[in-house]
Amino acid sequence: METSTEMVIDHPKPKPEDLFEAAEKGDTSIFEVLSEEELRRSRTLRNEDDRSLLHVASASGYSELVRVLANADPSLSGVNCKDEEGWAPIHSSSSCGHDAVVKVLLDKGADINMKNTGGQTALHYAASKGWLKIAELLMSHGSNINVKDKYGCAPLHRAASIGNSEMCELLIEEGAIVDITDKAGQTPLMNAVICQNQQVALLLIRYGADVDVEDNEGYTVLGHASKDIRDSLVTAAKVMLEG
Numbered sequence: 113m114e115t116s117t118e119m120v121i122d123h124p125k126p127k128p129e130d131l132f133e134a135a136e137k138g139d140t141s142i143f144e145v146l147s148e149e150e151l152r153r154s155r156t157l158r159n160e161d162d163r164s165l166l167h168v169a170s171a172s173g174y175s176e177l178v179r180v181l182a183n184a185d186p187s188l189s190g191v192n193c194k195d196e197e198g199w200a201p202i203h204s205s206s207s208c209g210h211d212a213v214v215k216v217l218l219d220k221g222a223d224i225n226m227k228n229t230g231g232q233t234a235l236h237y238a239a240s241k242g243w244l245k246i247a248e249l250l251m252s253h254g255s256n257i258n259v260k261d262k263y264g265c266a267p268l269h270r271a272a273s274i275g276n277s278e279m280c281e282l283l284i285e286e287g288a289i290v291d292i293t294d295k296a297g298q299t300p301l302m303n304a305v306i307c308q309n310q311q312v313a314l315l316l317i318r319y320g321a322d323v324d325v326e327d328n329e330g331y332t333v334l335g336h337a338s339k340d341i342r343d344s345l346v347t348a349a350k351v352m353l354e355g
Contacts, residue, residue, distance in 0.1 A: 138174030
């Protein structure tokens with residue numbers, strides 16, 4: 113009686129550089145043949161910037177690969193591991209606009225209020241890049257709306273600086289402090305005026321932003337405003353005062 117023997121294929125173990133290339137390209141196949149032990153070890157790999165495979169996959173926007181790499185206890189998956197600049201995968205994905213990746217990371221235990229070396233959280237990056245869907249996702253999971261970075265800037269400062277009215281309105285509606293100040297004593301309205309973002313400036317005034325507050329140098333909002341937009345700011349402020 114013949115007995116059949118099952119052929120065992122011995123896959124060559126991929127090199128670290130192969131794994132990082134796969135993470136950058138979103139190639140899940142190379143990870144699917146790894147044993148649990150090999151997958152565990154792969155999560156500890158770091159490149160020259162101290163970034164993990166999960167960092168690379170998150171920045172590149174590959175949610176399925178991120179799911180594979182983050183599919184472990186947060187202490188083992190590296191979901192909250194930082195690179196040399198303090199960036200965790202949630203920072204990278206939020207900055208790059210990969211909402212599907214952000215969702216996976218949050219589901220896998222990402223620390224939503226983790227700060228990098230600059231003091232920024234994921235919400236700072238979503239606000240500064242104008243990623244509304246990601247901002248909504250982060251806030252729905254408990255992101256601190258009024259958190260300040262090392263310069264004292266809150267997400268609303270960032271949104272005002274880039275002139276994103278929709279983001280500013282979303283943040284304010286969710287509880288952002290309109291007249292929050294940074295370390296220079298400047299408010300989001302001052303940031304909007306300095307950056308010549310008239311539409312955002314008028315929006316902030318409609319939400320009650322103070323045009324008379326002074327920064328650390330003694331300048332008010334109107335003191336920062338160029339002649340081109342000063343008149344419109346004054347008019348808007350008068351309308352608010354008259355009710």
